[in-house]
Amino acid sequence: MSIIKSAFRVLRFGSAKNQLFSLESKTCRAFSVCNKLRQDASDANASKINFYVDENKEKGYAILKLNKGPVNSLNLEFLTELNIQLEKFEESKEIKGVILTSSIPNIFSAGLDIMEMYQIKQDRGSQFWTALQETWIKLYGSNKIYIAAINGHSPAGGCLLSISCDYRIMSKGPYKIGLNETLLGIKAPFWFRDTMINTIGYRETEKALQLGKLYSSEEALAVNLVDELADSKDLITKAEEQMSKWCAIPTVARELTKSSMRRDTLSKLIAQREADTQSFIEFTQRDSIQKSLRMYLESLKKPKKSSA
Numbered sequence: 165m166s167i168i169k170s171a172f173r174v175l176r177f178g179s180a181k182n183q184l185f186s187l188e189s190k191t192c193r194a195f196s197v198c199n200k201l202r203q204d205a206s207d208a209n210a211s212k213i214n215f216y217v218d219e220n221k222e223k224g225y226a227i228l229k230l231n232k233g234p235v236n237s238l239n240l241e242f243l244t245e246l247n248i249q250l251e252k253f254e255e256s257k258e259i260k261g262v263i264l265t266s267s268i269p270n271i272f273s274a275g276l277d278i279m280e281m282y283q284i285k286q287d288r289g290s291q292f293w294t295a296l297q298e299t300w301i302k303l304y305g306s307n308k309i310y311i312a313a314i315n316g317h318s319p320a321g322g323c324l325l326s327i328s329c330d331y332r333i334m335s336k337g338p339y340k341i342g343l344n345e346t347l348l349g350i351k352a353p354f355w356f357r358d359t360m361i362n363t364i365g366y367r368e369t370e371k372a373l374q375l376g377k378l379y380s381s382e383e384a385l386a387v388n389l390v391d392e393l394a395d396s397k398d399l400i401t402k403a404e405e406q407m408s409k410w411c412a413i414p415t416v417a418r419e420l421t422k423s424s425m426r427r428d429t430l431s432k433l434i435a436q437r438e439a440d441t442q443s444f445i446e447f448t449q450r451d452s453i454q455k456s457l458r459m460y461l462e463s464l465k466k467p468k469k470s471s472a
């Protein structure tokens with residue numbers, strides 16, 4: 165337990181936090197409505213509402229909806245806000261668990277914001293990486309129950325968020341999830357890799373990481389990268405059903421079991437956070453890595469072909 169506790173005794177970031185209590189939880193499928201929602205998410209982002217929290221203290225859990233348009237990419241400011249919120253959950257006596265999802269249709273999270281790595285500067289890069297380590301330590305090392313309701317694409321850092329949870333339900337649909345870092349010319353950090361190994365096993369992780377494999381939802385279910393699939397409209401209901409089941413387990417026994425399963429993986433990073441940050445900076449500053457990132461960014465920005 166002391167190792168897990170020490171993980172929480174870490175840097176606290178920033179002071180700004182934007183939180184909105186929202187009761188809406190229905191998923192929309194029509195494209196026009198999706199676009200409207202995505203626009204709303206972008207607008208909300210402009211006014212810095214980067215996530216919504218809906219706490220149900222009676223039932224003992226909260227729903228945390230990522231809302232940083234257009235794709236919930238994880239930058240320093242977003243991670244900082246998330247870390248403050250995760251800490252609040254951890255300290256709450258009423259909240260036993262959190263459903264982690266996204267309010268942006270078809271996107272859970274596009275992973276790390278590539279602009280944090282492209283043309284990286286030492287100071288900002290260090291703060292960014294420290295904040296990301298912090299998010300992982302808080303999520304993976306949490307005593308609370310985290311259930312990921314993966315409502316859309318979840319590559320790389322998005323996948324890391326979901327595999328740091330205790331249970332994953334993914335929407336059926338043309339969505340992809342996985343650690344695709346090699347496709348960006350990047351090696352997945354050891355703690356991404358180890359979290360993946362703990363989820364889908366060594367051999368599957370070895371193949372997946374070398375190939376930068378992005379799994380369809382059905383493939384993800386087949387290798388236990390996700391635990392369950394749901395129709396989009398039922399995703400949150402299913403996550404709530406699962407949460408009720410987990411909340412009914414005796415708390416201390418569940419927490420001790422969880423920490424005993426995750427302690428070694430967490431300790432590895434906690435013991436070498438600064439060295440890991442330095443490796444990230446040195447690795448990312450390499451010309452070859454910058455070139456790969458630039459090409460990847462360009463490929464993302466290419467105008468999309470019309471499907472008509």
Ligand SMILES: CCCCC/C=C\C/C=C\CCC/C=C/C(=O)SCCNC(=O)CCNC(=O)[C@H](O)C(C)(C)COP(=O)(O)OP(=O)(O)OC[C@H]1O[C@@H](n2cnc3c(N)ncnc32)[C@H](O)[C@@H]1OP(=O)(O)O
Binds near residue numbers: 279320322345
């Ligand atoms: C030897 C020592 C070694 C030590 C090693 C140490 C450290 C290792 C170093 C680094 C490790 C880094 C680990 C990296 C983890 C990551 O998470 S990297 C990010 C990976 N993410 C992706 O590859 C996803 C890319 N995005 C997409 O595939 C799609 O955008 C999508 C999520 C499927 C959504 O598609 P769609 O709905 O069609 O949306 P668009 O593609 O049009 O995107 C909208 C705009 O958003 C921009 N964008 C998308 N993703 C990102 C992102 N991750 N970061 C920043 N921006 C992103 C996209 O360019 C669009 O922008 P515009 O509207 O065109 O301006």
